[in-house]
Amino acid sequence: MLEKGMATAIVLAAGKGKRMGKGYNKQYILLRDKPIIVHTLDIFEKSQYINDIILVVGKEEVAFVKEEIIKKYNFRKISKVIVGGKERQDSVYEGLLVANKDCETVLIHDGARPFVEEGMIKNSIAMAEKFGAAIVAVPVKDTIKRANYQLEVIDTPERKELWAVQTPQTFQYILLKKAHDQARKEGILVTDDAMMVERLGHLVKIVEGSYKNIKITDPQDIIIAEGILSKEE
Numbered sequence: 001m002l003e004k005g006m007a008t009a010i011v012l013a014a015g016k017g018k019r020m021g022k023g024y025n026k027q028y029i030l031l032r033d034k035p036i037i038v039h040t041l042d043i044f045e046k047s048q049y050i051n052d053i054i055l056v057v058g059k060e061e062v063a064f065v066k067e068e069i070i071k072k073y074n075f076r077k078i079s080k081v082i083v084g085g086k087e088r089q090d091s092v093y094e095g096l097l098v099a100n101k102d103c104e105t106v107l108i109h110d111g112a113r114p115f116v117e118e119g120m121i122k123n124s125i126a127m128a129e130k131f132g133a134a135i136v137a138v139p140v141k142d143t144i145k146r147a148n149y150q151l152e153v154i155d156t157p158e159r160k161e162l163w164a165v166q167t168p169q170t171f172q173y174i175l176l177k178k179a180h181d182q183a184r185k186e187g188i189l190v191t192d193d194a195m196m197v198e199r200l201g202h203l204v205k206i207v208e209g210s211y212k213n214i215k216i217t218d219p220q221d222i223i224i225a226e227g228i229l230s231k232e233e
């Protein structure tokens with residue numbers, strides 16, 4: 001039974017933003033008048049399904065974040081600000097290590113996805129409580145080809161079976177921690193958390209996301225994000 005205010009969100013903001021090319025962490029780029037990470041945190045702060053936020057940031061950013069983000073914008077659900085790791089999955093792991101001991105359901109969310117919606121949070125938690133793992137995704141619109149390094153097409157996967165994966169990715173805490181421990185033992189590098197759970201042979205369910213739930217990765221995405229915000233006005 002989906003209980004309100006009982007899940008922990010681990011919000012990931014410890015990357016370098018290399019593809020954005022600004023020379024600093026893209027989380028602090030202003031969208032309208034607020035840093036990207038503030039837009040993202042606002043959603044979880046206001047969510048009736050989240051009672052604890054763990055914010056994962058860069059090593060040099062902790063003091064700045066505490067003063068210029070948490071205090072300035074009065075985020076009250078952020079229980080911990082911790083330093084991330086080399087890879088995204090290391091940052092997730094650092095968050096898992098400090099999660100509250102009675103945390104049952106944990107959402108992993110990219111701080112660079114400021115357009116996540118309450119409905120995705122609610123549906124992800126409900127699905128993860130029932131099946132153990134749930135990820136937000138949208139059907140692929142383009143035809144996708146698999147190619148080799150010589151850019152020769154290998155095959156064309158069936159488009160109706162393909163989904164573009166987003167975050168939040170939501171799990172029963174024990175399952176995700178077990179998956180991370182196993183991946184670290186094997187030295188496996190992944191691009192999302194669900195991959196580690198799949199490697200355990202555990203079912204992962206898809207929850208419908210939104211094409212607006214973009215990950216702000218390179219300069220073009222800032223233009224798209226500004227467009228999304230202007231439509232919301």
Ligand SMILES: Nc1ccn([C@@H]2O[C@H](COP(=O)(O)OP(=O)(O)OP(=O)(O)O)[C@@H](O)[C@H]2O)c(=O)n1
Nearest residue numbers: 012013014015016017018019086087088111112
């Ligand atoms: N070691 C890392 C790497 C990434 N992230 C976070 O994971 C999310 C998705 O990662 P990505 O979009 O790749 O961000 P960056 O790693 O900053 O981007 P780039 O690869 O261009 O440097 C981001 O919110 C990013 O801050 C993180 O917390 N810790």
Ligand SMILES: C[C@](O)(CO)[C@H](O)COP(=O)(O)O
Nearest residue numbers: 088110165166167191192215
């Ligand atoms: C987790 C993710 O957002 C799902 O699409 C994506 O894999 C993150 O990739 P990144 O290279 O760490 O941004």
